[in-house]
Amino acid sequence: MRVIVCGGDGFCGWPTALHLSARGHDVAILDSLIRRQWDNELGTQSLLPIAALQERVEKWRELTGRTVRTYVGDLTDAAFLTGVLCQEQPTGVVHFAEQRSAPYSMIDRQHAVFTQVNNVVGTLNLLYGIKEIVPNCHLVKLGTMGEYGTPNIDIEEGYIEIRHKGRSDLLPYPKQPGSMYHLSKVHDSHNIHFCCRAWGLAATDLNQGVVYGVQTAETAMDPVLFNRLDTDEVFGTALNRFIAEAAIGQPLTVYGRGGQTRGFIQIVDTVRCIELALDHPAKAGEFRVFNQFTEQFSVGDLAARVVAVAATLGLSATIAHLPNPRVEREEHYYKATHTALIDLGLRPHLLDEALLGDLLRLAVRFAERILPGKLLPTVKWR
């Protein structure tokens, strides 16, 4: 398969590009490298030092003999994108190339507008590009479980059968996203769905949970291939923040009561899910939605597990509850279906002590790269 990984320099995109390349696909990376610039803007850095994209793909070629072509440019630049699609003639496009931090989108008006315009226009350009240049190409788009919010009924995979006043229909699942970023993904989903209906495009929307872990078999091959890991308040997840806090002896900062429950997935399963979606493409005209996570945890659960594993490594971690900077329910019903990818063959790697231990050891090893001033929340939802 000829696959373009848009956003292939990022936390999910880079290991995905290598995984697909290792499995024998012909892979190109399209990335504007703006994620690296956001580190400059925010004064943050990845826990693991990461090499330049060009070094990364050169090392990959050296170690495996496999070539990953790179195109440095932005999806919001339609002329650039058109050129890449004409050149590559992909059979699949994996689209990670979005601003993916909820706090970043909530910094202020400008960051909200940037996030929505960047994500919506990039995806629209990709949809038009596929329609005009490679109409049979399968679009694999990363959505988020956060599109659904926390409804008081079970979350289904994209659609729900509604019976109402004696009639019924299978309709898009109602969306209640919780940030300007999550909203941008909801907008994308509606746009892609329309293009499948109107133009017959084939798309899979992967509503991914929170991704944890850092390395895959491929990124672990050499330090030049190392994946990024964000621990700061803006781009880091709660789990990554807890790991960093435990490593430098700070209390684990739980937002509010910690009952917020979400779906989670390990990075090694993320790359496998993308492969499964590509191997079993959506049909022409089909807008297929999978919920891409393997387990659900509350923030409080995660903090408790990190405390327990930290103790086995001689790290004495405590938990501090902070006023919640976000607007979200801290106690709520949460049950989400996630069987479609299992049915395609996913065998989940669950969160265990070994993985938490590995992450904590990494954080201790690179502790001097953790910036304590960047861990506490400064971005407020209200």
Next chain:
Amino acid sequence: MRVIVCGGDGFCGWPTALHLSARGHDVAILDSLIRRQWDNELGTQSLLPIAALQERVEKWRELTGRTVRTYVGDLTDAAFLTGVLCQEQPTGVVHFAEQRSAPYSMIDRQHAVFTQVNNVVGTLNLLYGIKEIVPNCHLVKLGTMGEYGTPNIDIEEGYIEIRHKGRSDLLPYPKQPGSMYHLSKVHDSHNIHFCCRAWGLAATDLNQGVVYGVQTAETAMDPVLFNRLDTDEVFGTALNRFIAEAAIGQPLTVYGRGGQTRGFIQIVDTVRCIELALDHPAKAGEFRVFNQFTEQFSVGDLAARVVAVAATLGLSATIAHLPNPRVEREEHYYKATHTALIDLGLRPHLLDEALLGDLLRLAVRFAERILPGKLLPTVKWR
């Protein structure tokens, strides 16, 4: 009440501004005048000649002694908007200032991207402006019945109670919009809903049906106050196109089988609905949705009614079915609730022979302003 009407130079905005002014509210118009520029771009013109905005408000002052202040600028210009909000300190903002043509949004990639960026960013700027400058101001936003699409169950007003696997929740009604424009309104609805939940803003989303008619008591007072009426394929509605075609002796062009059913509302009821929404504002934190239409018709029904009334005026009209340039169901279930505005006091003006006769006489009177080359569909959905 101090009210800003954004888009107050347009087809719905202008009569709304005058109606609110006539009812004693202190009204300002914010408009970029870009709708006039789109006529230049497309080579089209309003059936009724319209005066410049500045002439319009000057004539209104002359006739009534009432001042309507004007601010010419764009909602996507946050600095401009901030200045207007600081100056006006509105208690209500009515937001019509969007690109509102489905065919315009479907011309090509650039028009799709323009429509979504223009509408989404304008609304985001307004939400941030209200939050920061006038947090108690009531936002009255124009949505569209087209956000819902044509589901196989009854359409409710914004929300639907869903019972699922033994639990239930009141959730946003699922959206299946049919063009890049309709999608932009769905994006707006999700964004506004979030800002009500997160920031406690008060908003009413008016999912308006297709508006017909042209004059109100106020716009009919003087030719300088005349409202615009679009008959071209891009900005005209099916009914307006039929009226123009009958007036110049061309067949009435029905897209496809003509079973497409939609909600309709007369312009005199539009202005009254806005007034009712302002008089009975949403509460802080409330995202209220009203379906703003009074009757539903199929396209085929409308064509038949125009043919019948045209005959009484000595116009011999025929119907021609064209291949449908849009992607839409031509036979479908359609039943939409619309009781909230009635409950607030709306007394609907229904479509009757008298109004159709008035429109046909206007079209005959201004027949030389109808451009026959602009009536047939050139914008294709596929």
